[in-house]
Amino acid sequence: MDANISPYELRQAIRRGDFTTNTSGYAQGFVQGNLAIMPKEWANEFLQFCQLNPKPCPIVGMSASPGDYMINTLGKDIDIRTDIPKYRVYRDGQLTEEVADITSLWTDDMVAFVLGCSFSFEEALIADGLEVRNITEGVNVPMYRTNIECQSAGRFSGTTVVSMRPMKPKDAIRAIQICTRFPSVHGAPLHFGDPAEIGISDIATPDFGDAVTIHPGEVPVFWACGVTPQVAIEAARPPLCITHSPGHMLVSDVPNSRLAIL
Template identity: 75%
Template sequence: MSIENTTPTEYLTPAQVREKIRFGQWKTNTSGVSSGYVQGNIVILPKKWADDFLKFCQMNPKPCPIVGMSDKPGDFMISSVGEDVDIRTDVPSYKVFRDGVFVDEVHDISNIWQDDLVTFVLGCSFSFEEPLLADGLEVRNITEGVNVPMYRTNIECRPAGPFSGTTVVSMRPMLPKDAIRAIQICTRFPSVHGAPLHFGNPEAIGIQDISSPDFGNAVTIKEGEVPVFWACGVTPQVALEQAKPPFCITHSPGCMLVTDMRNSQLAIL
């Protein structure tokens, strides 16, 4: 019996996870897989748009922290984040946009790849979930086996060229004392969104219905808990909606690139 069928997903190596994805054996969210390794949000743009997007990320490092890029336009092997990482096949699900409009969701982008495309790998909140769990804090979306809930907010990003928009946040409910501990822990990980942006009243950041996330799945909020909100790597999708590049590709929410980088490499001690 193969390791792919017997090994719990948190113990699969990144290479094993990417192999399962590449051959169509994994098409869902990647929360909790390959414990200890960095997962990345993906944005792929034509070179003409890439420089302004790079500036947008540099000006908005909490929602858009860059952890890797393609070496040059057209490269689909992303050596900066791992060995044998093919960005065309190694993400479980991709969203395709034309002129800022979502047009398709696919599991392989080999047949639409272009020679001028530049790939950005952005830090993901899944990387800080591990130290939260290690400290004894519950991460509700993992407990309930669903994709983390994500919401559009009224928190404006700093614009760069054609890129602008508001911040998307991910939410994990916690007791207030645990929320404070989560802030302390996540401050050590600025490359994967860092400390939460807000906790408490969702309406203060423009969220009207906490039970209806814009992306991902709703989770249970128990009595005495408060919602805790982190900047989220889906934020670039809002910026792309505003900028309307003729062509771009992102990951589907929750469906990340599992890299060979260790979370500990991104920690500030």
Template identity: 80%
Template structure:
């Protein structure tokens, strides 16, 4: 499939069940978002958690009212129940199933949050001549649980999840310079170098996504990741939540350039 497919056309394919893969590299130029949906009773505490942890949880959109599933601010005909390739259902903090459509689970008290995703800055790295290995190898980006604590808010707490892209040290420095311009999609990396320093014992066994090749002379570069709320949901144990499946994002009609700080 053409990587440059428009966000609208990609969402239509997803809605029809014609695409269920990870969205890294697709619809270049447009913002992709991580998803967290929960009952209204839990929404204010989750919003505070995001505000206290803006690196892994940058809020770029949310539903105006509980029960809203159409999100026009994010794009043409966006239906949050059908327009992501894959969702996760959580009950009491436990992921119980993955599905490609959440209409049967929808409730009138659900509040939707969309969080910035590192896929949005990948095109800027590529445009500057930096390789993004997960795109080169056609796999989902590797993601890891770390020992980096999040600031707690009410019932939500946990540690940060990171995504990783291997680079030569000089390219890692350039990536820091580029990504600093994109605070709404995780900004500059949190760490590069020894993964054990942030609690990752085996770089070849990611907790989410797929392993990628790390060549001689390269170091792993780690960005805060929007899968972090899934760890917080595991800790808080709300009775019901919906998230995206890692790597399977909502692709919006918002240009990436609208999130950049010039």
């Protein structure tokens, strides 16, 4: 599929089942979002968790009211039940299945949260001449659990998940400068250099996504990642919660430029 497909056309292809892979590099120029859906009883605590942890959990959209599955603030005809390539279903904090459609699971008390995604700032990095290795190699970005504690909110707690892109040290410094302008999609990196300092024991084996090549002279650069809520959900153990499958995002009609601080 053409990487320059419009967000609306991509969502329609996803809804039809014609697009089932990760969304990195597609519908370039538009905000992509991570997803977390849960019953109303849990939503306020999750909202507070996101507000206390804005780097990994920056909210860019949510249900207008419980049970509302159309996220009109993010684009035309967005149905949160069908417009993501792959969903993860958690029951009592345990991942039980991955599905392409959650219409049968949706209930009138559900609240959906859409969180900013690092795919949005990848465009700015590439525009500045920096390589984004996962796009070069055509794979999902590697993601890792860390020892960086999130601030707790009610029943939600856990550690930060990070995404990683290898760069030369001078390019890492430039990436920090660029991404500082995008706080709504994770902002500047949390760390670069020794993975062990943030609790990553094996950089070649991501917890989520795919491994990428790290060339001699490069350092791994780590950004806070929107998979973090999945770790918090595992700890909180709500009876039912639905997220995106890592790398399989909601692609919105919102231009990435709208999120930049000029």
